[in-house]
Amino acid sequence: MSSVAQPLSDESVPSAAAVPDPPRQRDAERTRAEILDVATQEFADRGYAGARVDEIAAKTSTTKRMIYYYFGGKEQLYVAVLERAYKRIRSLEQQLDVEHLDPVQAVRELACLTFDHHEAHPEFIRLVSIENIHRAEHIARSEALSGLANPVLDVLGRILARGWDAGLFRDDVDALDVHQVISSFCVFRTANRHTWRVLFGRDMLDAERREHQRRMVGDLVVAHLTAR
Incomplete structure (x- = not known):
């Protein structure tokens, strides 16, 4: 007499997460x-x-x-490279825990994050420079990139709102203004490293001056936000 097959228990069935x-x-x-x-x-x-x-x-x-x-094709590969590069920095910005910091410290942390990322990824700066030579025509065709500006502006917007509520920040500056100040400093430092060194004899990525410049970008942003 053949035995009747017993139903598998829940433990016998591998979960979707367990299946590689x-x-x-x-x-x-x-x-x-x-x-x-x-x-x-x-x-x-x-x-x-x-x-x-x-x-x-x-x-x-x-x-x-x-x-x-x-x-x-080549163009699609180039766009995929741009998409991945932008997604990485936007992801880091979104992961930054700014809600538990006071507004001044929060904006400093965001400035330092950008400083660290751009220094560690000079290829990102070169890619952005190249795409500007092409008048952003490839970025304009990317649906994935069209919404990638929003995360950093959302983060900055929340920081600014708390700063305004506390009476710390001037109210005639918006998130894009702050992003421009941070990006200008951090991009310039990497993009113009070699010409700056030849013309002025100073390497802007010199390790001995790194912390000085890292504080400088935070000081610039805070000074801009608190100027009356």
Whole structure:
């Protein structure tokens, strides 16, 4: 007499979280990430016009055909590089816990975060400079990038609102004004490092002056917000 199959208990059925991604999917994600890593450096070093998909393929463990399979073409790959670069800095800004800091300290923390990111990722600064040469035509075509300005402005807006309520900040400055001040300092320091060093004999990324400059950007923003 055959035994009757017993229903599986809840413990017998693996949860969705416990089931690993198929190896093929994980391989695809790794391949895509590798392509983006190499492409980021190529576009940053050579610009959009100078970068070659052949060179990118040669520096990865994949082929030109696979790059086109994953991204569709050179322009789409370049846009994907820009999207990832912008998403990284926006993600860091959103993760910053500003709600538990007083408004002055919160805006300093955001300025320091931007300072640290831009110093650690000079390729981001070069990519932004290159895209400005192209009058932001690639960013304009990206749906993903169209809403990426909002997170940092939301963070700054919350900081400013608390500063206004406390009577700490002037009320004729908006979030975009503050973002401009922070970005101007942090981008200039990285983008103009080499010409500044040759012309004035000072490396703006000199480790001995790093903390001085890091405090400086915070001082500039706070002074701007509290000027009467």
